[in-house]
Amino acid sequence: NSLGTSLADSIDTLIQRNAMTEVAANMLMQHFDRAMTARLTTDLRSTISINGKIENYRFCDEIWTFTISDAIVKISRAGGPRESDS
């Protein structure tokens, strides 16, 4: 996720500049996780649908991981259908 990775990079940059401690960095990441999940839960209205073929699937530690190929992703707002292969 670009938001999380960019936050991690920014924190590393500040740590290299000795402007921030690791304790503060860990704290920041925790806050980020909470804020991210909270915001994604609220505020959003759009719906998407995905069709495709499964290459493999995994369910471990309550996390499902699917690898989908030749997926067609449809986003319900004004964008219309869009196709992406991988």
Add this chain to the structure above:
Amino acid sequence: MSNQLVGEVYQRIIQDVIDTSVIDFEEAGVNASTLEELKQVWQQRLSDLHVAHFPWDPAPPETVAPTPAQPAPTSPTKAQPQQPGIKQEANAQNSAGIMGQNTGGVRIKPEPGLDPQGVYGPPVTPGNPTHNPALAEQRARQNVAQKINMNPQVRPNGGGLVLPALSQQRQQNGQNGIPQHDGADDVPIEGYGNISRDEADRILLRRIGAAERESAKATEELTNALKGLKTTSSSKSSKKRRPRRQDAYEAALDGTNSYPYPSTLLSSQTPRPVGISQLDGDSDEDIADEDAINSDLDDPEDDEIDNEDEDEVPQIMLCMYDKVQRTKNKWKCVLKDGVLTINGKEYVFHKANGEYEW
């Protein structure tokens, strides 16, 4: 478009994170300005990724009404990571150049320093004498004058005198066994059995000189081959000059050199430092060529791996699931509250339905 929504959503997330962290930062003793700086850097990185249009970007999009834009310090933050990178490269090149010059200086330095009469007095600073041909001329003349005066004595003592130079020269090669033989009368040498120390010294010196000459030849051939790739005339002229040139060390060993010694040394003085610098330059170019070769090798691998449309991030969706069920080989998923990265763009959604076939 949920892609346009992304910008606003991310803006709000960032704001939430910063707000909740302020208190903890104060408790931890970190400055609040650090937090502000973090926010700026974070926004800058997000903008650089071009996953969506963010409200803090300077250029407004077609439909999104820009929220109060925050000035993102583009040029200073971009310049900062670039400058250290450029400085490091410059430092690496400088250090490589200086190292090459120093090794050239070290090779020449011990020979004048061997003078038992101490004509040269204080030690010379590294690097400078090699590039001063006049000084080298003087030293050569004095060296020869000594040799002529002490000719009957130089050989056995010369072997002993040369030893420290050899040990200095060979330190890097790790062939430093000669000083260890001091104090032993009979020294075992491969293929010779136990012989006297002087003979052992001479044999070893001969071997080392041969090895040195071979390595010098090999490097010369390599540099000439490399030069041959680029220019032709300059390499030929340098080839002609090099066989005539002798190391001062080899000249000291070689008894046939007496009066011709200064002239050959003088005639080869100017090309010598140039030769050495060329060698160093070539070694740098070797490194560059190797890098170029490596980069060529790397490219097809990257091409094989990277079949996707976007830059580096894989197409991935992170969300929560409500229900995942399967009937034979048909899968149906009901998902919610997630973010989807496709083709370098990110989309957020509240609900998602998936139907897959395995």
